[in-house]
Amino acid sequence: MDALLSRLFSSEEEELHTLDCMAYAMVLMAACTGVTLLFEDVPYGRYATRRYGFPVDARLAWFIQELPAFMLPLGLVVWTSCARTSMLPNQLLIAMYFCHYVQRSLIYPFLIRGGKPTPFASFALAIVFCTYNGFMQVRYLSHYADYPAGWVTRPSFIAGSVLWLLGWLVNLHSDHILRNLRQPGETGYKIPTGGLFEYVSGANFLGEIVEWVGFALAGGSAHSSAFALFTAVVLGSRAVAHHKWYLAKFEDYPPRRKALIPFLF
Template structure:
């Protein structure tokens, strides 16, 4: 793996520069995505359409598209000269990243019940994003990120870590609620209840946004911040679309339930 990276980059300074550029480019893409989502929802799940390519089995799509976000970082940590992985702040941040993607890539896809096929274009774009972001996050943390020895006692790291944990738990619990809405043999959509769904329509999205916002606060880098911004743009749009869809489909949908932020939005 080191040999491959040495062929791609002439020096560590060049790779670090490229990593920074990747972070800023992700922020730019978040802005472009924000504009595009004003006109059309991300085409997967209930918003999938045939104009974005032939359908891919949803379990296969989720597993394959998320796998690079786990596999590539795994190779970077264990098969390269990861200069910073001996440092505790770096270890904890890498652990946060892996905790999410072990669940998302290796567990979540196999728990999906039913679910509409994913259009090919959405599948390919998700695969590319996971590879891009996986390399950017973990290569930076494992080889370049430098934190003071006292970083894990600083408010940014402590608050960020707590936010990450709360967000991860909300995300996993909300996915569990959604999976169990229908009894075996039942079809169609139901109103989710329990957990944060009592307050917002996009409880799973709120959890993941909170998770990566905490990661960005604890990591304190353009790379983690870019990921948090991009995640917020995509998932906030999806939460708003879900809320509108629920209120139009169900006459008895809870009137006090918001789209994403309890009591506010």
């Protein structure tokens, strides 16, 4: 893989510049996506339509689209000369990244119960994003991120790590609640209850947003911050859409429940 990267980039300076540009481009993507989502819901799940392409089985789609976010970074760590993976801050941040994507790509898809098919356009875009972001995050952390001594004892790293862990646990617990809403043989939608669903309609989305905000705070880079921003834009919009949908569908939907931020929004 080192040989391939050396063909793509003439020097480490050029590669680092490219990674920085990728981060800034993701910020621009987040802005454009945010504007688009003011007029259109993310086209998958209950909002899927055939105008975004033929449907792909939910389990298959999740497995294939998330796999590059795990396999490409794994290749970067295992098959390249990683200049920074011996450093503790880099190791911990890479571990945070892999904890999420091992679960998301190798475990989560096979726990899905009766998920709705994913339109091909959404599926293809997810593959592109996972490849793009996986390379940007892990290549930067494994080869270029240079943290000063004592970084892991700084308040920003400690607070970010705690936020990451809380967000990861909330995301896992919320997914568990959603999976178990229906009994075997049941169809249709139900109001989720328990955990943070008592306070917000998008508890699973809130968990993942908090997770990557914590990752960005702990990492302190443009790359992790861009990812956190993009996640917040996409999943925040998704939470708002879900909240409106629940309110329209269920007359007895809890009136005090918010969309994304408990008690506020």
